[in-house]
Amino acid sequence: xxxxxxxxxxxxxxxxxxxxxxxxxxxxxxxxxxxxxxxxxxxxxxxxxxxxxxxxxxxxxxxxxxxxxxxxxxxxxxxxxxxxxxxxxxxxxxxxxxxxxxxxxxxxxxxxxxxxxxxxxxxxxxxxxxxxxxxxxxxxxxxxxxxxxxxxxxxxxxxxxxxxxxxxxxxxxxxxxxxxxxxxxxxxxxxxxxxxxxxxxxxxxxxxxxxxxxxxxxxxxxxxxxxxxxxxxxxxxxxxxxxxxxxxxxxxxxxxxxxxxxxxxxxxxxxxxxxxxxxxxxxxxxxxxxxxxxxxxxxxxxxxxxxxxxxxxxxxxxxxxxxxxxxxxxxxxxxxxxxxxxxxxxxxxxxxxxxxxxxxxxxxxxxxxxxxxxxxxxxxxxxxxxxxxxxxxxxxxxxxxxxxxxxxxxxxxxxxxxxxxxxxxxxxxxxxx
Ligand SMILES: Cc1ncc(COP(=O)(O)O)c(C=O)c1O
Numbered sequence: 001x002x003x004x005x006x007x008x009x010x011x012x013x014x015x016x017x018x019x020x021x022x023x024x025x026x027x028x029x030x031x032x033x034x035x036x037x038x039x040x041x042x043x044x045x046x047x048x049x050x051x052x053x054x055x056x057x058x059x060x061x062x063x064x065x066x067x068x069x070x071x072x073x074x075x076x077x078x079x080x081x082x083x084x085x086x087x088x089x090x091x092x093x094x095x096x097x098x099x100x101x102x103x104x105x106x107x108x109x110x111x112x113x114x115x116x117x118x119x120x121x122x123x124x125x126x127x128x129x130x131x132x133x134x135x136x137x138x139x140x141x142x143x144x145x146x147x148x149x150x151x152x153x154x155x156x157x158x159x160x161x162x163x164x165x166x167x168x169x170x171x172x173x174x175x176x177x178x179x180x181x182x183x184x185x186x187x188x189x190x191x192x193x194x195x196x197x198x199x200x201x202x203x204x205x206x207x208x209x210x211x212x213x214x215x216x217x218x219x220x221x222x223x224x225x226x227x228x229x230x231x232x233x234x235x236x237x238x239x240x241x242x243x244x245x246x247x248x249x250x251x252x253x254x255x256x257x258x259x260x261x262x263x264x265x266x267x268x269x270x271x272x273x274x275x276x277x278x279x280x281x282x283x284x285x286x287x288x289x290x291x292x293x294x295x296x297x298x299x300x301x302x303x304x305x306x307x308x309x310x311x312x313x314x315x316x317x318x319x320x321x322x323x324x325x326x327x328x329x330x331x332x333x334x335x336x337x338x339x340x341x342x343x344x345x346x347x348x349x350x351x352x353x354x355x356x357x358x359x360x361x362x363x364x365x366x367x368x369x370x371x372x373x374x375x376x377x378x379x380x381x382x383x384x385x386x387x388x389x390x391x392x393x394x395x396x397x398x399x400x401x402x403x404x405x406x407x408x409x410x411x412x413x414x415x416x417x418x419x420x421x422x423x424x425x426x427x428x429x430x431x432x433x
Pocket of ligand 1: 048152261
């Protein structure tokens, strides 16, 4: 596709009179389907490969048909309570303690925004009423994350009015993990300068390489410094279900909040992000606000009104798809699928390691492999990737590590088998000639 192809194939005005559905659907197939990027294809290896699944798709149909809007318990008791139940199931599967209360948002970006809003609520006195502007008694605030953290942390500090300069990126070690000594040093330097450290974001499964920050050591620093610890496990968190991988979230038990995205690696159609928070009372303190027209008699009877846990009033019935996915696959089915993806990634990594054309540039803790063409410049790497992608058989993406262009192969589709990664490998090798 070229930019504008879809736009140009469609009229620039809505029809004055309704059209038959057959005509609409014919255009859907003729114009839109060729312009789709097929995330639901087993050869999709870009970004974090997101796979949907039949129970998740059915749940989306049902959710649209039922049109639940779960702002209040009263406006959908089922959606409200199923969210609590399905998030508790997931929490137990990944081994987080029961003290973590969960809430569903659309994306990890929004989950992290809410976590940092709660951190700001605690650290900056009176912020809800007075905001930050013009307060001479506050010399500045700081949020910390590794240089490999996701850009959603930057966006959160921008939106929270902290300013992008308040985000201090901490250096990583040779395996792309945040260095706790550098974090401790940064916090003490900032305190001496009169700044208020608000929060640290540790990443379990970073976007480029899926590296895991040393959450245990970071948690000790946060406890000592009384700083909110948010763990971004958006992609990798679900792997804590797999025997041998429990360690990835073990130390997150000491965090204040943890985000993971069933829409990344739990076969749930986009979108569904789960935020677990030990201190949901703080999040409610930051956001709850009940105008007269939303007051209900159950409000005082201990029910959860989801509008209290965030910026949005209306809530989709997202829990339905999580519940159906967890029931359909069962914990065992999910573990098997995740372990299978990690095995495929190790297989692909072994081919890269044995090759004299390509080299691996990062460890492979989960289902992503980062590699590059040996001894070639960035332009050559990009040419190889473009050639491979133009085949239409597979789709890979890239990142930069230590300033150099790197190709990434991310496995996450339920139907990806060795045949698909072998095809990617074949295309890469022929493009590298
Ligand atoms: C580690 C990490 N955190 C957060 C995000 C943002 O996810 P979302 O698209 O759900 O906002 C991503 C996206 O890839 C990610 O890799």
